[in-house]
Amino acid sequence: MKNLINSVVNTKYYNIAKTKNEKIINFWGGTSLYYVHALSSKSKGSILENIVIELCENYFNLVVEKRKNSSHDVIIDGYETEIKSSMTWDNRPNNWVWQQIRRKQKYDRIIFMGCNPEEVYLWWADKNDLNNKVFPVELKLGQHGGGEANDTFWVSADGIHNIPEWFKTMEYW
Numbered sequence: 001m002k003n004l005i006n007s008v009v010n011t012k013y014y015n016i017a018k019t020k021n022e023k024i025i026n027f028w029g030g031t032s033l034y035y036v037h038a039l040s041s042k043s044k045g046s047i048l049e050n051i052v053i054e055l056c057e058n059y060f061n062l063v064v065e066k067r068k069n070s071s072h073d074v075i076i077d078g079y080e081t082e083i084k085s086s087m088t089w090d091n092r093p094n095n096w097v098w099q100q101i102r103r104k105q106k107y108d109r110i111i112f113m114g115c116n117p118e119e120v121y122l123w124w125a126d127k128n129d130l131n132n133k134v135f136p137v138e139l140k141l142g143q144h145g146g147g148e149a150n151d152t153f154w155v156s157a158d159g160i161h162n163i164p165e166w167f168k169t170m171e172y173w
């Protein structure tokens with residue numbers, strides 16, 4: 001059997017992957033969050049969720065309890081809370097997209113974590129904010145099935161000064 005590695009590294013698709021990864025390494029390489037960014041999506045989400053929980057408990061001095069069911073991630077100060085994290089998209093600082101925000105899940109509040117290579121921000125919103133600002137179908141923020149989707153949604157921010165106006169900082173938890 002012939003080893004095809006030399007043929008593989010000369011394909012245009014390999015070069016697309018190489019260019020994309022070089023941009024990522026140039027942006028994230030050597031930064032505080034490089035090792036988190038390098039994880040798979042599932043591992044990254046789990047690690048960042050646990051970092052948020054630890055920050056809530058140890059930095060913001062909030063009471064953290066284990067969840068009672070799978071409709072939320074954690075209970076913080078008595079609120080069933082969902083946690084969503086985003087590392088910058090397209091290697092552009094402060095360009096975040098939080099995905100898989102579910103209308104039908106039962107939670108009181110949601111925490112949004114935005115990560116740059118050397119900066120981390122936390123905000124939160126309550127379910128009423130989402131009901132008014134994200135879930136209405138006419139806003140076309142549905143994630144799967146196009147803008148008309150009605151189960152999963154996403155929220156984005158492009159620039160630290162373009163954070164949704166209904167986001168609250170953790171100091172106002």
